[in-house]
Amino acid sequence: MASSSFLCNKVDNIMQNLDAPQHGGRLHAAADLFSIPLAQWLDLSTGINPYSWQPPDIPLSVWQRLPDSYAELESAAHHYYGAEVLSIPGSQWAIQTLPTLFPQARTWIPREGYEEHRYWWQKLGHEIRLYDDLPSLPLQKHDVVVVINPNNPTTNRYERDELIALADTLNTLQGTLLVDEAFMDATPEVSVFAGNSTLPANLIVLRSMGKFFGLAGMRLGFIYCNEHLQQTLRSVLGPWAVSHPAAYVASLALQDTHWQQQNRLRLAQSSIKLKAILLEHFDQHSISCDTLFCTLQLESNKAAQLYNHCAQQGVLLRLFEQWGKIRIGLTTKPGLQRLQSALQCWNS
Ligand SMILES: Cc1ncc(COP(=O)(O)O)c(C=O)c1O
Structure with a gap:
């Protein structure tokens, strides 16, 4: 392990010029690209809990x-x-x-x-x-x-x-x-x-x-x-x-701890509901879900097509084009309804 002075030399000398990774949650870029106002988007592009812990007033x-x-x-x-x-x-x-x-x-x-x-x-x-x-x-x-x-x-x-x-x-x-x-x-x-x-x-x-x-x-x-x-x-x-x-x-x-326990149950139910909607449109082998999101593995350009299809309806998913994957974050009941209607006319 190195000291922090070594750190500075190393950072100056070795930093390579690479393209920074892209992330979900880039709503402004999506709003510009698809000409849909920011407030009209349903953002499912992150794996962030939609039922977040509610902070109290901070003294x-x-x-x-x-x-x-x-x-x-x-x-x-x-x-x-x-x-x-x-x-x-x-x-x-x-x-x-x-x-x-x-x-x-x-x-x-x-x-x-x-x-x-x-x-x-x-x-x-x-x-x-x-x-x-x-x-x-x-x-x-x-x-x-x-x-x-x-x-x-x-x-x-x-x-x-x-x-x-x-x-x-x-x-x-x-x-x-x-x-x-x-x-x-x-x-x-x-x-x-x-x-x-x-x-x-x-x-x-x-x-x-x-x-x-x-x-x-x-x-x-x-x-x-x-x-x-x-x-x-x-x-x-x-x-x-x-x-x-x-x-x-x-x-x-x-x-x-009370919120943590309740939240684990709620996320588990939410994940089941999201998976059920996805099963209506995609083969079960292409769907894998974890506690905060589901991921679809699709044929070559299908992932990009699905991303565009949903984005045109103001539903932002996370596209991993290089891996043919789409990640969809958990969402609330109205969010699920909106996703469901966006997928209604998806022709897989
Ligand atoms: C697997 C993984 N690790 C770490 C992070 C960074 O999270 P944070 O810096 O908010 O703790 C992310 C963010 O998306 C992530 O997906």
């Missing part, structure tokens, strides 16, 4: 004062995750920062998945290896393996035991396992944090307040990692990287 003192400690937030997070974590301004921050802290390494990235991982490791000059499935990896000394669990957008999942065994194997090679659990909150029982065993020292886990809690705009996430890396990250973060309002709101949301 003026929280806006006025700098956060002088994150102890309360991190204690609530410890209790919620069952592991000691460091608060960060969104898990994206860690995705961008971690590759600056490792010496040049071969980095294994899922062939299909949240593209920011590949982008940042590659941008920082690491050697990228794309994988389809974990068990087949020919690992070498110092390798870094990135697993997105569950994967966005494929919905693939790996078992906790498999990931811990992988971390152990990597440990013998002085390698690192980075598990992105941004979409894990609805199924905490299968998180790498579940169970009582001590976690391997070379394991890094990312969590997000954006997806399950539906608070993506708050820019708050957490990282689990060993003490040495935590110290480095703290010095890169500086004193107030997480805003006081974000820390205040997140502490409350993390302690709201």
Whole structure:
């Protein structure tokens, strides 16, 4: 692991010129492209919970004062995750920062998945290896393996035991396992944090307040990692990287176990309803659903056609043209009705 001065030299010297990944939620661009006013869109292009946790009024003192400690937030997070974590301004921050802290390494990235991982490791000059499935990896000394669990957008999942065994194997090679659990909150029982065993020292886990809690705009996430890396990250973060309002709101949301339980049930029902609508139009083998979205795997240009078809009716989906995939976020009852009518005249 490198110091932060190494970080700066490395960033200056090695940053590669790559095209930044595209994301869902680009409503302004869609409004311009399809000439439909912003307010008329149904945005299903993200995997953000449509029933987000409702923040209370934030006391003026929280806006006025700098956060002088994150102890309360991190204690609530410890209790919620069952592991000691460091608060960060969104898990994206860690995705961008971690590759600056490792010496040049071969980095294994899922062939299909949240593209920011590949982008940042590659941008920082690491050697990228794309994988389809974990068990087949020919690992070498110092390798870094990135697993997105569950994967966005494929919905693939790996078992906790498999990931811990992988971390152990990597440990013998002085390698690192980075598990992105941004979409894990609805199924905490299968998180790498579940169970009582001590976690391997070379394991890094990312969590997000954006997806399950539906608070993506708050820019708050957490990282689990060993003490040495935590110290480095703290010095890169500086004193107030997480805003006081974000820390205040997140502490409350993390302690709201009643909402969390209700929300897990509601999301499960919502996912079943979305899948039922998709089954009316698509082959069951082309549909895979996770707790916050469903993904369609379609023949070559069908994905782009479906995206355009729905967009022309003001329903924004997430197109992954390079993989022939469409991701559709969960939505409320009126949202489902609108999706249903948009799909009515879809000729698959
Ligand atoms: C798999 C995955 N990880 C991490 C992130 C970043 O989330 P955030 O920075 O809001 O925590 C995203 C955002 O879409 C994601 O899809």
